[in-house]
Amino acid sequence: RKEVEQDPGPFNVPEGATVAFNCTYSNSASQSFFWYRQDCRKEPKLLMSVYSSGNEDGRFTAQLNRASQYISLLIRDSKLSDSATYLCVVNTDRGSYIPTFGRGTSLIVHP
Amino acid sequence: GAGVSQSPSNKVTEKGKDVELRCDPISGHTALYWYRQSLGQGLEFLIYFQGNSAPDKSGLPSDRFSAERTGGSVSTLTIQRTQQEDSAVYLCASSSGGLSPLHFGNGTRLTVT
DSSP states (O other): OOSEEEOOOOEEEETTOOEEEEEEESOTTOOEEEEEEEOTTSOOEEEEEEOTTOEEETTEEEEEETTTTEEEEEEOSOOGGGOEEEEEEEEOBSSSBOOEEOOOEEEEEEO | OOOOEEEOSEEEEOTTOOEEEEEEOOTTOOEEEEEEEOTTOOEEEEEEEETTSOOBOTTOOSTTEEEEEGGGSOEEEEEOSOOGGGOEEEEEEEESSTTOOOEEOOOEEEEEO
16 A cells, blocks of 8 residues: 555646545554645645644645544635645654655646 | 755756756755656655764665765765666755655756657
């Protein structure tokens, strides 16, 4: 089983829609979680950290479910500019801190 | 403030040549990472530096790959005797250490002909 798994998509949604992505992780000892956004031929950029209590940043809401070992990202009122690949990232203290990146979920928002 | 800086942005080299890729992390960041990303693929971890500790080289794909970090700041990734399968975007990232999030540079796009 891969350490971090995501549905590659693409998720094809109209402007204004609400869309949600999930990401599962295999290591129950994982300690920190993030969502990154990557545009085509660009570097990944931090979108938000994910906390156990859940957190929101504008139209974006992230949730962590430790019992089921998944994190989620909800995007409300999708914009054309939200079109990108969303990467799930998990980090664990294994003596060294090396984040593991999921393969990403592709989102396409159309007019 | 300044972000992570990588150079060159693009590098085209002939098979068999050596290349050096440079990364200048965010000032004060103690952790530095190298990843690579082939076209349409996910990020592949290469090497991790934390402060003055010995680097974690567990992701280096072969002994043709090496990296150093001088003075706890700038890092150089060296690929010897490049092969076509080395063609990828090489991404450097830094963080304030521990479980903190990574901040990436723009990457170096390496093409081996």
